Amino acid sequence: MPVKVGDTAPDFTLPAQTGSTVSLSDFRGKNAVVLYFYPKDDTPGCTAESCAFRDQYEVFKNAGAEVIGVSGDSSESHQKFAAKYNLPFTLLSDKGDQVRKLYGATAAFGLFPGRVTYVIDSQGVVQYVFDSMFNFQGHVEEALKTLQQLVK
Numbered sequence: 001m002p003v004k005v006g007d008t009a010p011d012f013t014l015p016a017q018t019g020s021t022v023s024l025s026d027f028r029g030k031n032a033v034v035l036y037f038y039p040k041d042d043t044p045g046c047t048a049e050s051c052a053f054r055d056q057y058e059v060f061k062n063a064g065a066e067v068i069g070v071s072g073d074s075s076e077s078h079q080k081f082a083a084k085y086n087l088p089f090t091l092l093s094d095k096g097d098q099v100r101k102l103y104g105a106t107a108a109f110g111l112f113p114g115r116v117t118y119v120i121d122s123q124g125v126v127q128y129v130f131d132s133m134f135n136f137q138g139h140v141e142e143a144l145k146t147l148q149q150l151v152k
Helices: 044-055 057-062 075-085 095-103 136-151
Strands: 013-015 021-023 032-037 065-071 090-093 116-120 126-131
Touching: 013 090, 032 044, 032 136, 044 057, 044 065, 044 075, 044 136, 057 065, 057 136, 075 090, 116 136, 126 136
Parallel strands: 032 065, 065 090
Antiparallel strands: 013 021, 032 116, 116 126
């Protein structure tokens, strides 16, 4: 079953591009999290989406949220991708797509990596899910709208 609004976001621990490990529970009680799953580093759509998150990163931070990108690429690939595009947020390596499957963030009959964004509040509850393979900017816009509603 895919994770949906109102669910407690499943916890996980994955390696980051920095070499450290990051757990979703690290943010509980502290920050909201915008968790976005994307298919692959340095491809046109994923670059557009990641750069859109980069361009609004300070707005997300000011809204009390941390942005985290997840794909099946290696930490080394993430490190190169983040450096190439000056991505200021964490990218996590989900080898084998275990966390992606846990969240149900798949597309095309569940066979391919999907492009899904989750807005998770500081208590770990999913407040919004945006699933679109081609509306890259929409992931950023909808996540910001949701966070602004949470702050009110």
